Amino acid sequence: MSTILVQVIVGGLLLGAVYALFSSGLTLIWGMMNIVNFAHGDFVMLGMYVAFVIWTLFGAGPMLGVPVAALLLATLGIVVYFGLIRSIMKGPMLAQILGTFGLALLLRYAAFWWFGANFLSLPENIVGGTFDIFGIRIQASRLLAGVVALLVTGGLHILLTRTSLGSKMLAVAEDSTAAQLMGIRPDTMQAIAWAIAAGVTGIAGALIATFFYIVPTVGETLGIVAFVTVSLGGFGSVPGALVAGLLIGVIESLSAYWIGAVYKDIVVYSLFLSFLWFRPQGLMGKS
């Protein structure tokens, strides 16, 4: 294999890890309460701006930006749950869709108003530049995002499958009335789920900001990939999102390299649709 081809695959894997990272929050909400959070991409956007503000105020990189973004977005997640989600969950399906869509627009235009329309960017070397391993270039910022993606996916998986908090959350997801009879408060559990999902999305945003541009509409660009990743991985499956993210990243890179970048979406989406034809629940979703 030529060095360039290895580079394409490595780049695809790192890109895929990032896709997985910003999709895990979406899949969690989906799995927990069957709500599609259309504001997800805009949560990523807010995480990016938090990282930018932290850098302008303190000159600090993701070491500070990531925890602050996680905390702020987790708080926002709780506010959104009690302020919006709790009431629209009782409404019809359409209200749920339009509710989070409205939230997306609110956040996007608030960002326009507060930060302006200009493209922003963190300094290139904020996460220690680029390694060169036998001619393969690996950007430290993307590698960091990839490692965090693995950690977050692993952490969420353990939380959901091995801890009592996770069991309670899943119990609420399965049957909230029955869970309530067992002494679990659905409200608390769902608020926690929103906090975790939004917090993780904040982490994703703060990390993506180290190698991507920052602009109020960036959630639009990234949001679609998150939805595709989650549906390919299986609604609600955190490990599924990881595998799906990596798969999409590598397929995108290879098809862009071999066939041409303008065709890569055709390749990705036709593979995606034909896969769903055979397995509508996604890679690791429950049928």
Added chain:
Amino acid sequence: MKFKHIIGLLGAAAISVGLAGHASAQQTIKIGAVFPLSGNAASAGNHAKAAIETAVEIINNAHPELGNFPLAKDAGLAGLGGAKVEVVYADNQGSPATGQNQTLRLITEEKVVALTGAYQSGITLTASAIAEKYGIPFVNGESVAANLTERGFKWFFRVTPVASDFAKIYVDFLKDMKAGGAKIDTVALVHDNTEYGTSVASVVTSVFKDSGLATPLDVAYAANATDVQSQVLQLKEKKPDVVIMVTYTSDAILYSKTMQALDYKPPMIIADDSGYSDPSFIKAVGKISQGVFNRSSWSVGPKGSPTALIAEMYKKNSGDEMDDTAARQMQGFFVLCEAINRAGSTDPAKIQAALKATDLKPDQLMIGYKGVKFDDKGQNVLAAGVIIQLQDGENYVAVWPKGSAEKPPVMPYKGW
């Protein structure tokens, strides 16, 4: 019900206040401006708005310090008894369909007498079609896709140079650079799949072929990319001597970041304006794009000159330095207002006739064209431009042709 009543009353009150205001105030000339004020090109759209606002400020107030510059000396339009210009902005949201709807709204509801916009060629295409249908003059200052003036339109006027003009400038520039020892045997053309990207790419390709230069390697990609590593690796493998970039701001930033990450420096990059001229591109990644060539028709000029004064006013409005795109938009708007002034009327047909008779000399312009004069298709035949270079990563300087150059071109591309 009650709520509806209140709304109704408020509406009536607003209308009567509006009417009363109208009767007592001086006549205002309403001009529509369609720009991407939100969406992924919002950065460019908001700079456009600042440019138009600056022009309105110059037109509506007396600015004798701008000398021979048309419409600056007196307050308002002298040809219409000092009438003030009012611009109604509409947001095209980066979508051709929205641009079309907004244009329709400006014409039918806001009753604008003329239009300008719409930044993206693909949206100028749909917006101007509505203006054509309603017989409202549409003056464009910045969209370069060739086909805009090939539709046989009677109400569409374009002030900016077009893709074929710039393609010829690139050819002459490259031949000069070759004479100076640069290699230009292989060329790659990176462009997005929008109206702008595809049309400029096809014009550049055919002009290069006709001029005996190498046929460029075509690297097309979908606009607003999440990742461009594969494209950069393709370039790295093919090793072209010259890379021409035809992209909007978001992708331009991503390309610069990715080129650095993958350690790819072509000997020469020529950017086709748009993304690479956006001030937020320079702020975000100028430092890792040092030495990139670009096209421009704008130059600040010496201190105290009319252009420098205009640039200062623009900076106050936008917070950023004047760039080529904003300057071309502003010039386009001035051309429109100068025609309205000369027409001495708000009748669209008279404005159209005045636009057709436009004959501005270089010293009446704020930009480096040889003048403004429209052909039958509505294209300015005297539009011109120069090659600029981002030498220090912060400011573009004119480097070609020799007559207009502030500094000699520096080779090869330095990057970071």
